[in-house]
Amino acid sequence: MKNIEPRIIGLFKQGYCTPQIARIAKKIKEPATTIHYNIKRLEKEGAIKSYKAVFDYKKINEGHCTYILVNLTEENYGNPESICKDIAKDPKVESIDICTGDYELLIKLRTKDIDEYYEWTKHAIKKYNFSKIISITSLKQVKTEFVEL
Amino acid sequence: MKNIEPRIIGLFKQGYCTPQIARIAKKIKEPATTIHYNIKRLEKEGAIKSYKAVFDYKKINEGHCTYILVNLTEENYGNPESICKDIAKDPKVESIDICTGDYELLIKLRTKDIDEYYEWTKHAIKKYNFSKIISITSLKQVKTEFVEL
DNA sequence: ATTAAAATTGAATAATATTCAACTATTTAT
DNA sequence: ATAAATAGTTGAATATTATTCAATTTTAAT
Numbered sequence A, B: 001m002k003n004i005e006p007r008i009i010g011l012f013k014q015g016y017c018t019p020q021i022a023r024i025a026k027k028i029k030e031p032a033t034t035i036h037y038n039i040k041r042l043e044k045e046g047a048i049k050s051y052k053a054v055f056d057y058k059k060i061n062e063g064h065c066t067y068i069l070v071n072l073t074e075e076n077y078g079n080p081e082s083i084c085k086d087i088a089k090d091p092k093v094e095s096i097d098i099c100t101g102d103y104e105l106l107i108k109l110r111t112k113d114i115d116e117y118y119e120w121t122k123h124a125i126k127k128y129n130f131s132k133i134i135s136i137t138s139l140k141q142v143k144t145e146f147v148e149l
Numbered sequence C: 001a002t003t004a005a006a007a008t009t010g011a012a013t014a015a016t017a018t019t020c021a022a023c024t025a026t027t028t029a030t
Numbered sequence D: 001a002t003a004a005a006t007a008g009t010t011g012a013a014t015a016t017t018a019t020t021c022a023a024t025t026t027t028a029a030t
Helices: A005-014 A021-028 A032-045 A080-088 A114-128 B005-014 B021-028 B032-045 B080-088 B114-128
Strands: A017-019 A048-055 A064-071 A093-099 A105-111 A132-144 B017-019 B048-055 B064-071 B093-099 B105-111 B132-144
Touching (some): A021 B005, A048 B017, A064 A114, A080 A093, A114 A132, A132 B080, B005 B048, B032 B048, B064 B114, B080 B093, B080 B105, B105 B114, B114 B132
Antiparallel strands (some): A017 A048, A048 B048, A064 A105, A093 B132, A132 B093, B017 B048, B064 B105
């Protein structure tokens, strides 16, 4: 057994997929070449960032999902972007936004379980010197990434 | 001009993409047939829900992104799932979770601009009889759907 | 109306996924 | 421990599908 699954999953999270032109052509009843032309234009414009897979995260051992609201400390408050880019590199982070309201950042985190979540927060508070965090844990995901579950 | 773009974008939001087996094979240096076998198994297990595109949402006129925390009223409080499934059908809703904490739902909404957002909230409060909502607007998206922007 | 640029399309080709059958490794039952 | 059954890997052949290309049509600008 080569244990290829985790490597495939890793690649699929961000990309390594491609449009199904023939299927789209059939669906909207237009020639495949027209679809192809339009898609390539969207790609060149930068409107399409990536083609990727959406998972049933429970089944790939990332069943615990938490939204984390973050208060930064002074040293990052005026320039949240560089810290965000670093946090974004973490493969457990699905999304990160700089936001309005009482908290500066909103992070969507996917972990195996609550223990892994707890370890992540401890590590992140220390590394990024967050002054406060609020966690909102998902009890049930009804839709993610525009895909109904 | 056939205005094919919006139809393609609609299809891509939820699917109509497929794995690039040859590219994965090259990347992880395993035979394409092995990759194929493993992917098909993941699909059969239901671990993979869909293959889809990720957009630069500003470029497809969905540049306004808001996280909405919702308090339900009594009639839905004990059974939030059915109302969630209905909200999930809305193509502007990227994600919806039933959550812990002071608010029962967390909705991630993508609209063209703040006006469309405001219309959506008015409509939703009325239709679903939300007792209260809190909006957290994204000022800058650094990562979405596991894709760095 | 004339020109230039952008978009559409069918036919030909290139690239890729998929099937199949043989083989290997792993697990289960006796 | 051994046999049998199941699950996983793989190369070669085939079937699909994306891509290229050149011709045509549509749209936009002057």
